[in-house]
Amino acid sequence: MSFDYLDFERPIAELQQKIEELRRMGTDSEINISEEITRLEKKIIELTVAIFSNLNASQVVQLARHPKRPYTQDYIDRIFTDFVELKGDRSVSEGPAIVAGMARLDGIPVMVLGHQKGRKTKEKLYRNFGMPRPEEYRKALRIMKMAEKFGMPIITFIDTPGAYPGIGAEKHNQSEAIARNLFEMSNMRTPIICTVIGEGGSGGALALAVGDRLFMLEHSIYSTISPEGCASILWRSQDKTKEAAEAMRVTATDLRELGLNDKIIDEPLGGAHRDHDEIARRVKEVLVDTLNVLKNEPMEQLLEARYQRLRQYGQNQNS
Amino acid sequence: MSWFKKLFPSKVSTEQSSKKGVPEGLWSQCDKCSAILYGPELQRSLYVCPKCNHHMRIGARERLTRFLDKHGQVEIASDVEPIDHLKFRDSKKYKDRIAAAQKKTGEKEGMIVFRGKLCGIPIVASSFDFSFVGGSMGTAVGERFVRGVESAMEQGVPFVSFAQSGGARMQEGLFSLMQMSKTSGALARLAKANLPYISVLVHPTTGGVSASLATLGDVVIAEPNALIGFAGPRVIEQTVRETLPEGFQRSEFLLEHGAIDMIVDRRDQREKIANILSLLTNKEVILSGEDIKSGKDESAE
Numbered sequence: 182m183s184f185d186y187l188d189f190e191r192p193i194a195e196l197q198q199k200i201e202e203l204r205r206m207g208t209d210s211e212i213n214i215s216e217e218i219t220r221l222e223k224k225i226i227e228l229t230v231a232i233f234s235n236l237n238a239s240q241v242v243q244l245a246r247h248p249k250r251p252y253t254q255d256y257i258d259r260i261f262t263d264f265v266e267l268k269g270d271r272s273v274s275e276g277p278a279i280v281a282g283m284a285r286l287d288g289i290p291v292m293v294l295g296h297q298k299g300r301k302t303k304e305k306l307y308r309n310f311g312m313p314r315p316e317e318y319r320k321a322l323r324i325m326k327m328a329e330k331f332g333m334p335i336i337t338f339i340d341t342p343g344a345y346p347g348i349g350a351e352k353h354n355q356s357e358a359i360a361r362n363l364f365e366m367s368n369m370r371t372p373i374i375c376t377v378i379g380e381g382g383s384g385g386a387l388a389l390a391v392g393d394r395l396f397m398l399e400h401s402i403y404s405t406i407s408p409e410g411c412a413s414i415l416w417r418s419q420d421k422t423k424e425a426a427e428a429m430r431v432t433a434t435d436l437r438e439l440g441l442n443d444k445i446i447d448e449p450l451g452g453a454h455r456d457h458d459e460i461a462r463r464v465k466e467v468l469v470d471t472l473n474v475l476k477n478e479p480m481e482q483l484l485e486a487r488y489q490r491l492r493q494y495g496q497n498q499n500s
Numbered sequence: 501m502s503w504f505k506k507l508f509p510s511k512v513s514t515e516q517s518s519k520k521g522v523p524e525g526l527w528s529q530c531d532k533c534s535a536i537l538y539g540p541e542l543q544r545s546l547y548v549c550p551k552c553n554h555h556m557r558i559g560a561r562e563r564l565t566r567f568l569d570k571h572g573q574v575e576i577a578s579d580v581e582p583i584d585h586l587k588f589r590d591s592k593k594y595k596d597r598i599a600a601a602q603k604k605t606g607e608k609e610g611m612i613v614f615r616g617k618l619c620g621i622p623i624v625a626s627s628f629d630f631s632f633v634g635g636s637m638g639t640a641v642g643e644r645f646v647r648g649v650e651s652a653m654e655q656g657v658p659f660v661s662f663a664q665s666g667g668a669r670m671q672e673g674l675f676s677l678m679q680m681s682k683t684s685g686a687l688a689r690l691a692k693a694n695l696p697y698i699s700v701l702v703h704p705t706t707g708g709v710s711a712s713l714a715t716l717g718d719v720v721i722a723e724p725n726a727l728i729g730f731a732g733p734r735v736i737e738q739t740v741r742e743t744l745p746e747g748f749q750r751s752e753f754l755l756e757h758g759a760i761d762m763i764v765d766r767r768d769q770r771e772k773i774a775n776i777l778s779l780l781t782n783k784e785v786i787l788s789g790e791d792i793k794s795g796k797d798e799s800a801e
Binding site for chain 1 (some may be wrong): 583585638639640668672674676677679682687688691712714716728729730731736740742745748754
């Protein structure tokens, strides 16, 4: 199986290739090579553990953007039942960069929404590379309000390079569309659980990420600006992207240390893209557990706690 | 300091001390029409060029103290100072950038909040200071803003914000992005309390500030010809590979596309906003002598 190895995974890829060569040889050779293969397979695991336990920020960025990483729809298919997709902002357009609809999570009716990137060129274009425009935010808000109306908890998946910087997006007041979601979500009378599954890019991510819990997958990132954007503004050089990624502390682990997410969901060894079923199972477990806690909280208490989460961000803790 | 400057005693130093927000020297030049303008007159016209109406930059403190009635101004949250959460460093240390901005502006942070009265109507008003790290929103900026909103709620009075910012302050990492939801969350509570929120957009207002507190006003007002948008024009140009239309993302463009209610000259803002608040809260406006003689009428040709 090919995993589209990243540059820092080259030693793993080389071992894998060796194993495959041995297997091919094995069929027309008399020596017993299965022992050698077992030895190499063990080594691959050790090597993968070693590499993945010591990732730097820009390697995590690469993993968060991995082309085979599971996207929102992959999670919807594996975690929820009875999914009914809902479309359109009711005024301008559909908005395929966010996929949304109603479904059941462990039997409970919920609304599920998330940024959707595409796999192949045609789908990538259709999904606008997961970059939402005002239509997407307004569609999301419409559907979240429906969730509030029918007492359905909201589950969001965050995976976007950021809001789309286009002429039409500005004409349709992208700023207000994002702001409105923050404003409404902060006070929406239903539990909201947010999970960053890949890239949490700036305001485009935040517009689906105001809620009662924020989870992040182990190799996901969340940042105010992309490392590339930060490098070109502050360092005036694209070559400094690695430095920017480190300095901004964009990884799930860094943000956990800073108290900016509630929990890290561990990925299968080598990254979520290696086992979509397994990562979906883990995400589901966390979502179901959390929902069972949140659904029993009195609404006023839930909203007060949600506001206090926002309120304490960056308060003068140490000065 | 270069060696020859050291030769002069400080009294005859050639370096001009820059008073907050006031252009250096007695005479200055309009950035737009190049008219030579007399300092005190420019100050009286709130840094709007009397010749071409170009709105020049004004410091946050000066803006607010001249926007509010002279009596009863009380600053809020001035004790909230920037924090270097990440020990951030690019080509410069964030700490040093802050220190330089503090020295330059004489302010501790790029957000100033006052409680006071506007033509007799009690309000809380806030303003970004663009000279302070590009008016960027970090945690202390967000915190000061939210304390202002909370003060308005405690007193049951309207809130007026002047936004002018390049966006979230990336040197504070994700903490700065969280100020978008924090300020929007506070405004949602203000709205729930049925208290008016008036947002004034000043050149330039972009990024995370535009995509949060700035666009959430019950009434959204822009100063003339201000650049207002989510993405900066250069980023958009690079993405769509098209030249942007004339006037794109300017106040007049926003008005045409329904993003704002009106464009109001800085010299008319006191009266205009007082009138709006008077209608929204059914309170009486008391025009003082300063309103009658100051501003546009005097400086008009």
